[in-house]
Structures are given as C-alpha cells and as structure tokens.
Amino acid sequence: MAFDSFLALLAMEGHAPYVWSAWGLTAVLLIGSALYARAERRHLLRDLQRRQRRERHAGREDAHES
Amino acid sequence: MQVVEPKAGLGVAIAATVKRDLTLMLRRRSEVINPLVFFALVITLFPLGISPDTELLAAIAPGLLWVAALLATQLSLDTLFRGDYDDGSLEQLLLSPQPLPALVLSKVLVHWLLTGLPLALMAPVLGLMLALPVGSFAVLALSLALGSASLSLIGAIGAALTVGLSRGGVLLSLLVLPLYIPVLIFGAGAVQVVILDGNAAPHLAILGAQLCLALMLSPWAIAAALRISING
Amino acid sequence: MWAFIHKLGSPKWFYAISARLQPWFWALAILLLLVGSVWGLVFAPSDYQQGNSFRIIYVHVPAAILAQSCFVTMAVAGVIFLVWKIKIADMAAAVIAPFGAAMTFVALFSGAVWGMPTWGTWWVWDARLTSMLIQLFLYLGVIALRGAFASRDSGSRAASVLALVGVVNIPIIKYSVDWWNTLHQPATFTLTERPAMPVEMWLPLLVMVLGFYCFFIALTLTRTRNEILRRESAKRWVRELVAGTARRG
Numbered sequence: 001m002a003f004d005s006f007l008a009l010l011a012m013e014g015h016a017p018y019v020w021s022a023w024g025l026t027a028v029l030l031i032g033s034a035l036y037a038r039a040e041r042r043h044l045l046r047d048l049q050r051r052q053r054r055e056r057h058a059g060r061e062d063a064h065e066s
Numbered sequence: 067m068q069v070v071e072p073k074a075g076l077g078v079a080i081a082a083t084v085k086r087d088l089t090l091m092l093r094r095r096s097e098v099i100n101p102l103v104f105f106a107l108v109i110t111l112f113p114l115g116i117s118p119d120t121e122l123l124a125a126i127a128p129g130l131l132w133v134a135a136l137l138a139t140q141l142s143l144d145t146l147f148r149g150d151y152d153d154g155s156l157e158q159l160l161l162s163p164q165p166l167p168a169l170v171l172s173k174v175l176v177h178w179l180l181t182g183l184p185l186a187l188m189a190p191v192l193g194l195m196l197a198l199p200v201g202s203f204a205v206l207a208l209s210l211a212l213g214s215a216s217l218s219l220i221g222a223i224g225a226a227l228t229v230g231l232s233r234g235g236v237l238l239s240l241l242v243l244p245l246y247i248p249v250l251i252f253g254a255g256a257v258q259v260v261i262l263d264g265n266a267a268p269h270l271a272i273l274g275a276q277l278c279l280a281l282m283l284s285p286w287a288i289a290a291a292l293r294i295s296i297n298g
Numbered sequence: 299m300w301a302f303i304h305k306l307g308s309p310k311w312f313y314a315i316s317a318r319l320q321p322w323f324w325a326l327a328i329l330l331l332l333v334g335s336v337w338g339l340v341f342a343p344s345d346y347q348q349g350n351s352f353r354i355i356y357v358h359v360p361a362a363i364l365a366q367s368c369f370v371t372m373a374v375a376g377v378i379f380l381v382w383k384i385k386i387a388d389m390a391a392a393v394i395a396p397f398g399a400a401m402t403f404v405a406l407f408s409g410a411v412w413g414m415p416t417w418g419t420w421w422v423w424d425a426r427l428t429s430m431l432i433q434l435f436l437y438l439g440v441i442a443l444r445g446a447f448a449s450r451d452s453g454s455r456a457a458s459v460l461a462l463v464g465v466v467n468i469p470i471i472k473y474s475v476d477w478w479n480t481l482h483q484p485a486t487f488t489l490t491e492r493p494a495m496p497v498e499m500w501l502p503l504l505v506m507v508l509g510f511y512c513f514f515i516a517l518t519l520t521r522t523r524n525e526i527l528r529r530e531s532a533k534r535w536v537r538e539l540v541a542g543t544a545r546r547g
Binding site: 002009012013015018023033034048051 | 343
C-alpha cells in the first residue's frame with residue numbers, strides 16, 4: 001500500500017485536486033453514460049407501450065364506427 | 067435500326083465541365099473577388115489588433131497569411147456546389163454516363179483556379195505589408211498554390227456533404243477545418259523555414275505529397291457525398 | 299461465413315444475442331474498473347519524479363486509447379453500413395460517436411490537469427494533447443453532421459463518409475502535429491513516454507485499459523439495443539416484445 005492512512009490517500013501528497021478531479025470527471029462520465037443508457041431503455045419501452053395501447057384503442061373505436 | 071450515340075469521351079466531358087464552370091464563375095465576378103477582399107481585410111486586422119511593430123509582424127506573418135488564406139478558401143466553399151444544386155444541374159452531373167469522380171475533379175479544379183491561385187498570387191503583396199522578407203515571397207506563393215489545391219479538394223468533400231442542408235455554412239467549417247491542419251502546418255512551415263534561411267524543399271515536397279493523396283482519395287469521397295446529398 | 303454476417307446484421311438476431319452477452323460485459327467492466335481503480339489509486343507506488351499526480355495515468359491513458367479505438371470502430375462500422383447496408387452497423391456507429399467524444403474529452407481534461415503539477419501550466423501545445431483536441435473536433439463534426447439531416451438514412455450515410463474521411467486523416471494529422479511539435483518545442487518532457495515502467499505501475503494500467511474496453515463494449519451493446527427498439531418499432535417482433543414487457547411489468 002502506498003499510503004499510511006485514508007487521509008493520506010485523500011491528500012495525495014498535495015496533488016489531491018489534480019488526481020481527484022481527473023478521476024472524478026472520468027467516473028461521472030462513465031457512470032452517467034451507463035445510467036443514461038438504462039434510462040433511455042426505460043423511456044423507449046414506456047413510449048412504445050403507450051403507443052401500442054393507443055393504437056389498440058383507436059383500432060377498437062374504428063371497429064365500433066364501422 | 068440501331069441508335070448510334072455520339073461518342074463523347076471522358077476528355078470532352080471534363081473539358082466541357084471546366085469550361086462551363088469557368089464561364090459561370092466569371093459571370094458572377096463578385097464570388098471570385100470576395101474571398102480575395104476577405105483575405106486582404108483579415109490581414110489588415112492583425113496589425114491593428116496586435117501591433118504595427120515590423121519585427122513582430124514579420125515573425126508571425128507566415129502563420130497569419132496561411133490562416134487567413136485558409137479561411138478565405140473555406141468561405142468560398144459553400145458556393146462550390148450550391149448553385150448547381152439549386153438549379154438541378156448537379157443531378158444532371160450525377161446522371162451523366164461519365165465517371166462522377168472525374169467530373170467532380172474538374173469542378174474542384176475550377177474552384178482552385180479561381181480562389182486558390184489568385185490567393186497565392188496575392189499573398190506576396192500582403193506579405194510585403196506584414197514586413198515579410200522579400201526572399202520568401204516565391205516560397206509563400208508556391209506553398210499557397212500547392213496547399214490551396216489540397217484545401218479545395220478536402221473542402222469539396224465537406225461542401226458535397228452539406229450541399230443539401232439549408233444552413234450548412236457553419237457546419238461546413240466544423241467539418242472541414244480540422245482536416246486542414248496538416249496542410250496548414252507544412253504550408254506555414256515552408257515559409258517559416260525560408261525566413262530562417264533554411265531549405266523549404268522538404269516542406270514543399272510534403273505539401274506535394276499531401277496534394278497527391280488528396281487527388282487520389284477525395285474525388286471518390288466527393289462523388290459519394292454528392293450521391294448522398296442528392297438521393298437522400 | 300456470409301450467412302453468419304447476415305445473421306448478425308439482422309436486428310432481431312442481434313437483439314437476442316446481445317441480451318445474453320451484455321450482462322457478462324457489464325459485470326466484467328465493473329469488476330475490472332473497481333480492481334484497477336483501487337490498485338492504481340491505493341496500492342501502486344508513487345512515481346519518484348511526479349509523485350502522486352502520476353496516478354492520473356490510470357484514467358488518462360485508457361481514455362486516450364479508447365478515444366482512438368472508438369473512431370476506428372466508428373469508421374469500420376460506417377464502411378460496413380455503406381457497402382453491405384447492414385443497419386446494425388450504423389446503429390452502433392451512431393451510439394459510439396458520443397461516447398468516443400466523451401472519452402476524448404476525458405483524455406484532454408485529465409491531460410490538462412496532469413500538466414499543471416508536471417509542467418506548471420494547464421495547457422501545453424504538446425503533440426498528444428493537440429492531436430486529441432483535433433480529434434475532439436472531428437467527433438463533434440460527425441455528430442453534428444448526423445444530426446443535421448432531416449432523413450435518418452442520409453444522415454447515417456453522410457456521417458459514415460465523414461468518419462471514413464476522418465480516419466484516413468487522423469494518422470496524417472498526428473504525423474504533422476508530431477513534426478510541428480518537435481520543431482517548435484524540442485525535448486519536452488512527455489507525460490506518458492517514460493523508460494521502463496515497473497510492473498507494479500503498468501499492471502493496474504493494463505487492468506484499467508481492459509476495464510474501459512469492456513465498458514465500451516457493454517455500453518455499445520446496451521445502447522445499440524435501444525437504437526434497435528427506436529428504429530424498428532414498427533416491426534412485429536418489436537411490438538410483440540414490447541407487449542411482453544408490458545404484461546410482465
């Protein structure tokens with residue numbers, strides 16, 4: 001282990017702002033893109049389900065009219 | 067009965083395209099002159115924005131001249147296919163039995179003759195105003211002439227991709243300017259080397275190599291891009 | 299061989315096979331990234347010259363490698379789409395472009411942040427950073443061009459052509475920028491080129507690179523599946539699939 005304590009790890013011998021900002025941005029972008037992909041899938045499925053329900057509904061009304 | 071089609075070879079088609087484009091462009095004289103005026107204007111802005119100190123200007127002149135010439139070429143690109151697209155003659159070009167890359171190459175040739183070449187010839191005059199050493203004028207003009215041919219070829223790809231879009235202007239710059247960087251580096255480098263009493267031949271050779279590469283590859287890309295813009 | 303490629307090109311088949319593959323890639327990505335991060339941040343020894351700021355290497359280098367791989371992958375997908383009209387390839391290319399741009403940005407940002415303790419300035423016109431910046435512009439161009447077309451198919455084909463033009467140009471740009479850099483600032487201390495990194499330092503780097511690749515594959519699979527749902531929503535198998543998920547959840 002390269003550090004004596006957890007605080008030493010956080011401090012990075014004075015390089016903390018550099019190391020943690022670089023790692024932080026990377027983490028934010030990676031986690032963000034993963035979460036985005038999941039949210040995108042949910043949205044899509046919900047939209048498609050709604051559209052299908054609407055179409056079924058519309059189809060039934062057409063049947064009534066004819 | 068057999069229908070005999072007139073045998074018009076590829077050479078005839080290319081010559082006809084070149085002649086037609088030259089005539090059209092020379093009729094719209096402002097489109098030829100505007101990039102040149104733009105070039106002179108941008109160069110005028112720099113001493114006003116930086117300082118009239120001749121030593122400083124001479125040091126940055128190669129880069130300034132090259133960047134300004136590059137932007138001037140860039141500005142003229144939007145009209146390269148626009149007129150033909152609007153009046154439908156671009157579709158005729160696509161339908162012609164001759165290979166499209168060759169026809170497209172002749173259009174690019176006209177573009178270079180009427181923007182790149184005049185810019186190259188005009189650059190020494192502006193170089194004079196920026197206190198560029200007189201000995202470097204020949205290399206400046208030569209590097210611009212060689213380089214702007216590559217710029218026309220690369221830029222035509224972008225112009226062909228964006229010709230179908232109603233507001234393609236800014237997008238065109240975004241697509242094309244990054245691809246201009248190698249030409250800029252070696253073009254401005256050639257002039258810089260001459261100022262430092264070096265030999266510019268390697269730079270000019272690399273500019274020539276870039277032109278060869280662009281000549282080989284870009285006609286196909288331009289043709290493909292035009293097909294997408296027309297059919298899509 | 300051809301049958302396999304055409305099968306792979308069918309969205310339905312791809313959707314099924316990727317469903318089985320993607321959990322593995324996600325799991326592998328999370329595992330490798332966690333192991334690599336802890337290893338690189340906590341256990342790897344600090345550099346005798348740069349101290350702890352060198353730990354930025356564990357995100358900078360994988361991001362830079364991925365930024366380039368993404369562009370090549372995107373261009374290859376573009377060729378597959380242009381030549382064989384395989385729609386999956388274009389869906390993948392559409393999904394890869396923003397991720398590649400994000401990775402390029404990470405590489406640029408971490409490079410700049412690394413430059414501060416190493417060179418004393420945020421930005422140095424270093425050859426690698428400069429060509430990364432140009433690559434970011436190329437990515438942005440491809441993304442913007444795809445979005446500019448009203449018809450999706452034209453946008454796809456235009457973006458494919460541009461990606462191809464870009465991939466031909468990237469080596470030329472890199473070469474000229476390297477050349478330009480050596481002319482203007484000789485013998486700068488580069489960030490990553492160093493003689494013989496010890497094993498304890500490069501092993502976690504290797505883990506991180508593999509982790510980034512797994513993440514890239516997993517994300518591309520997941521988002522390509524989303525893209526399939528979006529573009530093929532009128533197809534019967536997608537409608538049945540959507541109806542099925544509705545009943546379940």
